[in-house]
Amino acid sequence: MPSDPNSRIVVHPDVSEALASGSPVVALESTIISHGLPRPENLRVAREIEAIVASRGATAATIAVLDGRVHVGLTDEELVEVANRDDIVKASVRDLPVVMARSGSAATTVAATSVIAGHAGIEVFATGGLGGVHRQARDSWDESADLSTLGSTRVTVVCSGVKSILDVGATLERMETLNISVVGYRTERFPGFYLADSGHALDWQVSDPGEVADIMAARAALDLQSALIVANPISAEQELDQDLHDATLSDGLRLAESRGIAGKDVTPFLLDHFHRSTHGASLEANTALVIANAGLAAQIASARSLAPH
Ligand code: PSU
Numbered sequence: 458m459p460s461d462p463n464s465r466i467v468v469h470p471d472v473s474e475a476l477a478s479g480s481p482v483v484a485l486e487s488t489i490i491s492h493g494l495p496r497p498e499n500l501r502v503a504r505e506i507e508a509i510v511a512s513r514g515a516t517a518a519t520i521a522v523l524d525g526r527v528h529v530g531l532t533d534e535e536l537v538e539v540a541n542r543d544d545i546v547k548a549s550v551r552d553l554p555v556v557m558a559r560s561g562s563a564a565t566t567v568a569a570t571s572v573i574a575g576h577a578g579i580e581v582f583a584t585g586g587l588g589g590v591h592r593q594a595r596d597s598w599d600e601s602a603d604l605s606t607l608g609s610t611r612v613t614v615v616c617s618g619v620k621s622i623l624d625v626g627a628t629l630e631r632m633e634t635l636n637i638s639v640v641g642y643r644t645e646r647f648p649g650f651y652l653a654d655s656g657h658a659l660d661w662q663v664s665d666p667g668e669v670a671d672i673m674a675a676r677a678a679l680d681l682q683s684a685l686i687v688a689n690p691i692s693a694e695q696e697l698d699q700d701l702h703d704a705t706l707s708d709g710l711r712l713a714e715s716r717g718i719a720g721k722d723v724t725p726f727l728l729d730h731f732h733r734s735t736h737g738a739s740l741e742a743n744t745a746l747v748i749a750n751a752g753l754a755a756q757i758a759s760a761r762s763l764a765p766h
């Protein structure tokens with residue numbers, strides 16, 4: 458992909474060099490920075506996520522849209538902009554072209570980040586928790602575009618399952634329908650974002666990054682155009698208390714309904730409600746899990762870079 462100054466897609470030189478030489482690269486999303494975490498922790502966490510990727514020998518490529526151009530890999534000044542600018546909108550795939558054409562700025566969701574990473578040739582992507590089927594979906598039809606996009610984009614996503622604010626069982630069923638592969642990292646249970654166990658079992662588990670790389674190679678051989686989810690649970694010491702979680706969630710869902718929160722505002726609203734009403738406990742858990750996922754993604758990207766493509 459060209460990186461000339463007039464291009465609509467700007468690849469950071471560190472990222473393009475790593476890609477050209479076959480070195481490991483990890484894509485990172487930006488919605489978690491702009492809409493998932495409060496200021497000023499968001500910037501600190503964004504930097505920590507990049508740092509752990511680097512410390513495990515991979516190049517971090519945080520993806521965002523700034524002033525009409527898609528950036529694959531941000532400078533520190535650009536990371537500060539994503540964290541602090543008030544005009545950053547949350548962009549899924551369908552929003553990207555509109556934002557770009559208007560010279561706007563946006564943070565990218567899992568769906569948008571996956572599409573851009575795939576376009577740039579980045580195979581591994583780390584985030585906190587995926588979007589999925591919302592609990593009121595029978596009435597609202599609210600299902601994240603993360604799902605359909607991951608059904609048609611070949612990327613390996615390291616995450617702590619899907620956000621626990623969702624209907625996890627329904628989301629797992631949709632993943633099956635959409636041919637999204639799901640493996641538990643050293644667990645037989647599907648993780649529950651803030652909680653290590655969502656209460657749902659998994660068919661497959663892997664025990665090291667090399668095993669994930671082997672699955673990626675097999676997927677490439679089949680030319681599968683869907684995602685592989687590596688579900689990495691938060692550690693037992695860092696997970697949120699289950700009762701606190703359940704009480705906070707039912708409060709949050711009630712509040713969201715009474716205030717008429719809908720569409721793409723639902724997820725940021727509920728995450729913010731968690732961060733406020735747990736007095737930072739959910740923030741600590743969210744930070745811990747996303748950093749752990751970025752570190753594991755770097756190890757997977759490294760294992761993959763050694764294997765035949
Ligand atoms: N993971 C986190 N925090 C977040 C998100 C993921 O730890 O804020 C974001 C991702 O960008 C994901 C989005 O794509 O939430 C889902 O939003 P929605 O449910 O509106 O599709």
Ligand code: MN
Nearest residue numbers: 599600601720
């Ligand atoms: Mn939605």
